[in-house]
Amino acid sequence: MDGFEKLGYACLGLLALFYIGALVVGSIAAFPFGLLGLVGLVGIGVLFVKVIGERLRNREDDHYSKNVDQ
Amino acid sequence: MKMTTQDEFAEHEIVATLGLVTGNTIRSRHIGKDILAGLRSIVGGEVTEYTKMLAEAREQSLDRMRANAQRLKADGIVGIRFTTSPIMAGAAELLAYGTAVRLRPRGDAPGASASEAAAKVIPKTGDNFMLERG
Numbered sequence: 001m002d003g004f005e006k007l008g009y010a011c012l013g014l015l016a017l018f019y020i021g022a023l024v025v026g027s028i029a030a031f032p033f034g035l036l037g038l039v040g041l042v043g044i045g046v047l048f049v050k051v052i053g054e055r056l057r058n059r060e061d062d063h064y065s066k067n068v069d070q
Numbered sequence: 071m072k073m074t075t076q077d078e079f080a081e082h083e084i085v086a087t088l089g090l091v092t093g094n095t096i097r098s099r100h101i102g103k104d105i106l107a108g109l110r111s112i113v114g115g116e117v118t119e120y121t122k123m124l125a126e127a128r129e130q131s132l133d134r135m136r137a138n139a140q141r142l143k144a145d146g147i148v149g150i151r152f153t154t155s156p157i158m159a160g161a162a163e164l165l166a167y168g169t170a171v172r173l174r175p176r177g178d179a180p181g182a183s184a185s186e187a188a189a190k191v192i193p194k195t196g197d198n199f200m201l202e203r204g
Contacts, residue, residue, distance in 0.1 A: 009102050064097075064126040 071136050072146035072173065079146060082173040088142045091170045093134030097127040098161035107160075120162075127164035128152065135166045144170035 023041055027034035055061065072079060099107070103119040110117050131152075139147050150168035157163050 005102070005106070008105075012102070012105075060130075064130055068126045068129050069122055070125050 071139060071144070073132075073136070073150055073168070074146070074148055075150050077149055079148070079173065081176055082146065083176050084148070084171045085174050086172040088139075088144050088170040088172065090167060091135050091138040091142065091144070091147060092165060092167040093131040093136070093138060094163060094165040095127050095130040095134065096157050096161055096163045097123055097130070098158075099123050104160045124154075124162055124164065127154075127162055128166075131164045131166040135168065139168075139170040142170050143172075145173040146171050 020041070024038065027038040027041065030037075072082065078084060098104075099119050099122070103123075107117045107119040110119070135147065135150075147168040147170055150166060153165045153167075155163050155165075
């Protein structure tokens with residue numbers, strides 16, 4: 001991963017954080033109907049955390065990611 | 071574990087067919103690599119992100135097929151084939167399959183030395199056992 005890639009990912013990550021933050025604030029501002037969106041957001045967030053955890057613990061995936069190029 | 075796309079090995083003969091062995095996987099790259107791949111398609115050239123993805127899938131499916139063959143106590147796999155199918159955008163399924171076999175060195179093959187073949191009993195189907203040639 002070179003410098004350009006890192007910078008690109010950092011910008012996209014920052015954008016995603018602001019976007020999610022805006023979604024949460026918007027959902028709270030639209031109380032009580034905004035709670036529906038908030039519940040959906042929490043559900044997706046929980047599943048995303050599960051996926052990230054599984055990927056971090058998966059040694060088999062690490063092996064192929066690090067050792068196979070072409 | 072010897073593996074080939076041919077129906078038989080040049081240096082070994084098949085003494086038992088153990089059956090079909092498969093190994094499959096579905097792999098994807100992370101969203102950053104998907105974005106890079108999409109941008110790469112604008113300018114053309116090799117999409118290295120997906121080259122790596124398919125290479126990883128190929129090796130993983132081969133390893134899984136080999137593990138299945140080892141569970142059957144096979145010496146080799148013949149007739150290996152690969153097949154792929156699109157599952158979702160940015161992901162690929164790769165299935166490797168072949169026939170697991172037990173082998174013994176051919177008598178006239180370069181690798182078939184007397185020491186490695188001597189007194190090696192290989193069970194065949196049924197009650198008869200065959201003593202390998204030295």
